Amino acid sequence: MGIISLANSQTTGIQEAVKPNIIIIYADDLGYGDLSCYGATKISTPNIDRLAGRGLRFTNAHCTSATSTPSRYSLLTGEYAWRKSGTGIATGDAPAIITPGSTTIATVLKKAGYTTGVVGKWHLGLGPAGGADWNGEITSGPLDIGFDYNFIIPATGDRVPCVFVENRKVVGLDPADPIRVSFREPILTEPTGKDHPELLKLHPSHGHDMTIINGISRIGYMSGGKSALWVDENIADVITGKAISFIEKNRDRPFFLYFATHDIHVPRVPAPRFTGKSGMGPRGDAILEFDWTVGEIVKKIDDLGISGNTIIIVTSDNGPVVDDGYQDMAVELLNGHTPAGTLRGGKYSLFDGGTRVAFIVSWSGGIRTGTSDALFSQIDLLASFATLTGQTLQDSDAPDSFDQLNTLLGKSKKGRPWLVEHSGRLSIIKGDWKFIEPGKGAKILSDTNTETGNDPAPQLYNLKNDLGEKNNLAEKNPGVVKDLTGLLQTIRNNERTRY
Numbered sequence: 001m002g003i004i005s006l007a008n009s010q011t012t013g014i015q016e017a018v019k020p021n022i023i024i025i026y027a028d029d030l031g032y033g034d035l036s037c038y039g040a041t042k043i044s045t046p047n048i049d050r051l052a053g054r055g056l057r058f059t060n061a062h063c064t065s066a067t068s069t070p071s072r073y074s075l076l077t078g079e080y081a082w083r084k085s086g087t088g089i090a091t092g093d094a095p096a097i098i099t100p101g102s103t104t105i106a107t108v109l110k111k112a113g114y115t116t117g118v119v120g121k122w123h124l125g126l127g128p129a130g131g132a133d134w135n136g137e138i139t140s141g142p143l144d145i146g147f148d149y150n151f152i153i154p155a156t157g158d159r160v161p162c163v164f165v166e167n168r169k170v171v172g173l174d175p176a177d178p179i180r181v182s183f184r185e186p187i188l189t190e191p192t193g194k195d196h197p198e199l200l201k202l203h204p205s206h207g208h209d210m211t212i213i214n215g216i217s218r219i220g221y222m223s224g225g226k227s228a229l230w231v232d233e234n235i236a237d238v239i240t241g242k243a244i245s246f247i248e249k250n251r252d253r254p255f256f257l258y259f260a261t262h263d264i265h266v267p268r269v270p271a272p273r274f275t276g277k278s279g280m281g282p283r284g285d286a287i288l289e290f291d292w293t294v295g296e297i298v299k300k301i302d303d304l305g306i307s308g309n310t311i312i313i314v315t316s317d318n319g320p321v322v323d324d325g326y327q328d329m330a331v332e333l334l335n336g337h338t339p340a341g342t343l344r345g346g347k348y349s350l351f352d353g354g355t356r357v358a359f360i361v362s363w364s365g366g367i368r369t370g371t372s373d374a375l376f377s378q379i380d381l382l383a384s385f386a387t388l389t390g391q392t393l394q395d396s397d398a399p400d401s402f403d404q405l406n407t408l409l410g411k412s413k414k415g416r417p418w419l420v421e422h423s424g425r426l427s428i429i430k431g432d433w434k435f436i437e438p439g440k441g442a443k444i445l446s447d448t449n450t451e452t453g454n455d456p457a458p459q460l461y462n463l464k465n466d467l468g469e470k471n472n473l474a475e476k477n478p479g480v481v482k483d484l485t486g487l488l489q490t491i492r493n494n495e496r497t498r499y
């Protein structure tokens, strides 16, 4: 308990609330080593590098989980996803995972007078138990947890339904051609990648062999909705356009935009203008497309003259994966590039490659620029924004979100006292130590070739001189193992960690 009580608000005394616009650009599967400002040499990301150059670049910032749904859940609610069942990687027909009426970043900022919007990948379920009504009103969505506007990919680019949802409706749906979605039985009228590989322009390497949409077989089965189907090559252009319209429309009032890109998740099918440009195949080209996206948003903010009044955050939902299920030559064309940088593991992993992510904050005039090595978690954005905008949280709100506003703005180097990472099981960082709970499970996922961090023995690494988590010091430091095991147990047993 002693350690947990260190989690008190970072900001003391009376602070005047300011209301800058807030934009979170949330990449999908972008690795710690995928950006040139984080040391990549085989690929160049000039727009993001420029943003980092005028902002604050974190070296020890983390998403909460090594996959999408739980990280997004924690980011929006300020609660560890592993506290709640049903927060694993969501199917395309999952019902809403965040209960309507819950406190989220969007509800907090809305109370502070912001106009709130989400554009891009949702992956947090839609609709009541039983799932969304794709052909009617889609209830229990972003509009029910604090967002004023949404234009979303319901789940992921590789899961059906392959349509956009704007507010409560599928965009461009012809009522005469209703959508059917199934994640259990095949819908026999539609060809699958499994039975008709000759129809594919992009072949799966594992999984992804169900309904074919635009020559790409997906996870899940779908029929109908032909006029509403997205075109993969256009996704970045479409959602960037929607994000920009939202910014333009709300330029004169405080706004919050959660802009979650499809890049660089599979299937990696960027716009033709990026094809072949990275020399690393579609994965590298998708990084260039992501960099372009960030550049467009920053340019719009600059052109509107609101950069002094706008916080822009660029980060990712989890670490990198190279082969995530399609034969897109990502492995073959890697060309010596290391997507996780010097970190071990990646997406799906308890090693730091799973959750230590690029995290850049910019706010002209509002932050101390440079780099920060402070330990920071995306879960803290909610409480930090609450402080920034003068909102008070109830005890039950955002139970694991700490006010780290001063860390976020570069005014403090202190950071969190500890940080939990999650992929099936938990690991924890405290000071220089990183402890991974012992547990069963494959050490390497053969499909994606990921080192998971699973080990029946406890693992303890000293990140200060062993960032690559190679040298297990657990046997030599039983006292540290005991302390961190106990701390994880306390964190788990309590319903909240913010006091």
Ligand code: NG6
Residues within 6 Å of the ligand: 028, 029, 067, 068, 069, 089, 123, 156, 158, 206, 207, 208, 219, 265, 266, 318, 324, 325
């Ligand atoms: C996995 C998919 C993977 C990806 C992941 C979710 C297979 C074989 N693999 O189950 O391709 O979709 O789920 O990624 O289907 S995430 O970034 O949205 O969490």
Ligand code: CA
Residues within 6 Å of the ligand: 028, 029, 067, 068, 265, 317, 318
């Ligand atoms: Ca992801």
